[in-house]
Each structure stands twice: as C-alpha cells, then as structure tokens.
Amino acid sequence: MYIEQGYKGLHEGWRYVVGVIAVFFGWQFIGGIPLVIALISKSGLDSLVTTPSGMSELLGANVFLFLMLLAFVFGILFLFIFVKYVHKQSFKSLTTSREKIDWKRIIFAFSLWSIVSILFILLDIYLSPDDYVLNFKFEKFLILAAIAIALIPIQTSMEEYFMRGYVMQGLGIAVKNKWIPLIVTSSVFGLLHIFNPEVQKLGYGILVFYIGTGFFLGIMTLMDEGLELALGFHAANNLTAALLVTADWTAFTTDSIYRDVSDPVLGWDVLVPVFIVFPILLFIFSKKYKWTDWKGRLFGKVMSKEEFLAVENGNPSEV
Structure with a gap:
C-alpha cells in the first residue's frame, strides 16, 4: 500500500499542484x-x-558538476520542507509502506547494479578499445569522487522522491488506481531528459531508454511497496557512469577514468537494457523479495482513505 501512504498526510489536490510548482x-x-x-x-x-x-570546459569539469548537482540539493530541500509542513507527512511514509526504511534493500540494489554496470562498461572497453582513451588524472579524479559520492545520491534521490514518491502518491490518490500514476510518472521522467545533450546527439529514439528506465523504476516501486530499491539502483547507475566513463556529448562530462571518443550512434545498446536487462533484474528482485499479485499491485485500485485506515487499524472486514 505504498501509494496509500499519502493518506498519512494532508492530501488535497491543490497541495500537490502547489508542491510540484514549489x-x-x-x-x-x-x-x-x-x-x-x-x-x-x-x-x-x-x-x-x-x-x-x-x-x-569553461568552468572546469569538477566545478561544473558540483554546481549542476547543487541544484538538486535545493530541489530535495524544497520537497522535504513542503511535504513536512504543508502535507504534514513523514519522511518514512514518503519512502516506504514498511514499518521502517529498509536500508538493506537500498544497499542490495546499489551493489547489484554497480557490479552489473561496471562489468558492462569494462566489457565494452575490452571489445572496442579504440572507442576509449584513458582519462585518469589522480588529483582531479579524487575531487570528482568526493563530489560524486556526496552529491549524486542526492540528485538521484531527489528524482525518485519527487517522481515515484510525491507525484505517484498524489496522482494515485486523485485517480484511485495504480496504472495511471505508473504510466504518467514513467513517461514524464523519461521526457524530462529531452533536454539532455544525449538526445541532441542521438535523436529522440534515446527517449525509449529513459522512458523504459522510468517504467522499470516505477514497476519496482509499486511491486516492492517502497522506494528503497529504486533509490539504490538509480544512485548506482549515475555514480558508476560519472566515475568510470564520460563523453563530450553526455549530461555528465566529468574527469572520469575513461573517456568515450567514439562517434555515437543509436543502436541495439539502447534496447538491451530496457527489454532484456531490466526484466531480468525485476525477476531477481521478485524472487528475492517474494513479490506476488503483479496485476493487483500494478493495475489495481487505490483504497479510499476510510478503507486504508480500516486496514491500518487492523479491521480489514470494514474494507
């Protein structure tokens, strides 16, 4: 009952509209x-x-990265302040339907995707060595690592708490079902990347990857009844990308270990994560966390506040 956690705060529609703007x-x-x-x-x-x-290039890669990520610090501060003081909702209920935040889930998703991402990157470097140049500069990399480790988890958490937390809960309570919030938040998440330099370089076809990633994270959130797995995955994805390999045409142009110097083309590598890798990850998570009732969790109705409170108070017969 992750979406229904929004009932634990003030949930009138106008609060969410003003919150999104704020x-x-x-x-x-x-x-x-x-x-x-x-x-x-x-x-x-x-x-x-x-x-x-x-x-x-103008500011220096590390300075630019720091200032770009700093915006997300303000974003997540505005979100948490608005949720606390306008919605009167707790940080825990915005995060999960469990009794407490499951940090083991965050760590597992982070570790799993970090390992997979690193293996994919190293495999591509091995298979296409001419596409990469070693870019490692010890002092600059140390500064990059400090900035990335401190701020990228904030950046990814802000996106998760905003899209698959705040907006998903608010929209789900408004429409009283789960599939509309899943479709809307996943699509908007992908389309927000439309201004990324990758889209300008590769074309709109790359949005298949971004929207597909949004659906993957949304499905994971609804099936697991919380944001923990999405938080861990998203942080691992962006952190490994920033530290290991960069290119002049990506959103993260950093002093990473390797630089991709190939002429980018839109190919199968965009489809493989969405249609092969992500379904495998969902299967792994489903087995580990014993997910059931896929239809109900992804397409079922959202309870009314009265129904939710009856279940919360141990009176399911009233539902």
Missing part, C-alpha cells in the same frame, strides 16, 4: 542561481546558451 522553483530556479552566476562571471551572458560540455 519543487520545480527550488530545483530549477533557486538551485540554478550559483551555476548562472559562475557562468556569467566567467564569460558573460553568452555562456548561458553554451552546451553542457562547453560549460564544463
């Missing part, structure tokens, strides 16, 4: 001020229309 304001506008000031002071107003790789 979080976007804190994330995109307030959070973006330090980066804008740095760019203008460095190279004037023209720098504001520079590509991410150009901004990275």
Whole structure:
C-alpha cells in the first residue's frame, strides 16, 4: 500500500499542484542561481546558451558538476520542507509502506547494479578499445569522487522522491488506481531528459531508454511497496557512469577514468537494457523479495482513505 501512504498526510489536490510548482522553483530556479552566476562571471551572458560540455570546459569539469548537482540539493530541500509542513507527512511514509526504511534493500540494489554496470562498461572497453582513451588524472579524479559520492545520491534521490514518491502518491490518490500514476510518472521522467545533450546527439529514439528506465523504476516501486530499491539502483547507475566513463556529448562530462571518443550512434545498446536487462533484474528482485499479485499491485485500485485506515487499524472486514 505504498501509494496509500499519502493518506498519512494532508492530501488535497491543490497541495500537490502547489508542491510540484514549489519543487520545480527550488530545483530549477533557486538551485540554478550559483551555476548562472559562475557562468556569467566567467564569460558573460553568452555562456548561458553554451552546451553542457562547453560549460564544463569553461568552468572546469569538477566545478561544473558540483554546481549542476547543487541544484538538486535545493530541489530535495524544497520537497522535504513542503511535504513536512504543508502535507504534514513523514519522511518514512514518503519512502516506504514498511514499518521502517529498509536500508538493506537500498544497499542490495546499489551493489547489484554497480557490479552489473561496471562489468558492462569494462566489457565494452575490452571489445572496442579504440572507442576509449584513458582519462585518469589522480588529483582531479579524487575531487570528482568526493563530489560524486556526496552529491549524486542526492540528485538521484531527489528524482525518485519527487517522481515515484510525491507525484505517484498524489496522482494515485486523485485517480484511485495504480496504472495511471505508473504510466504518467514513467513517461514524464523519461521526457524530462529531452533536454539532455544525449538526445541532441542521438535523436529522440534515446527517449525509449529513459522512458523504459522510468517504467522499470516505477514497476519496482509499486511491486516492492517502497522506494528503497529504486533509490539504490538509480544512485548506482549515475555514480558508476560519472566515475568510470564520460563523453563530450553526455549530461555528465566529468574527469572520469575513461573517456568515450567514439562517434555515437543509436543502436541495439539502447534496447538491451530496457527489454532484456531490466526484466531480468525485476525477476531477481521478485524472487528475492517474494513479490506476488503483479496485476493487483500494478493495475489495481487505490483504497479510499476510510478503507486504508480500516486496514491500518487492523479491521480489514470494514474494507
């Protein structure tokens, strides 16, 4: 009953509408001020229309990464403050339907996807060595590691708490079913990446990967009745990408260990994660955590507040 956890706070529709606007304001506008000031002071107003790789070159990769990720700190602060003081909802109920947050789930998902991601990257380097150059610079990498380890989990957590936490709970309570929140949050999550430099380089077909990833994370959240697995997976995905390999045309242009110098093309590697790897991961998670009733958890109805409170109070006969 993850979506129904929203009933543990004030859940009128207007609160969610104002909340979405407030979080976007804190994330995109307030959070973006330090980066804008740095760019203008460095190279004037023209720098504001520079590509991410150009901004990275202008400010230095580590400085740009820090300022870009700093925006997510403001975003998650605005979200948590709004949830606490406007919705009167607890951090725990925004995270999970369990009695307490399951950190073992976060660690397992993080560890599993870190290992898989590293193996995929190393395999690609082995099979296509001409596509990569060693980019390791000890001092710059140490700074990168400190920034990435401190801020990337905040960035990914902000996206998860906002899309598959706050918006999914609010939308589910409004429409009283689970499939509309799953479709909407997954699609919006993917489409929010439309301004990424990867889309400009590879075309709109890459959105299949982003939207597919959104559905994978959404299914995982609904089936597991909490955000823990999604939090761990998302942090591992972005952290390994930032530390191990980067390219001039990606959102994360960092002082990583390797640099991809190949001419990117949209190919099978976009479809394999969505249609092969992610289903395998869902199977692994389902066996480990004994998921059942896929139809009910993904397409079933969301209880009314009265029904939810009856179950919570140990009176399921009243449902």
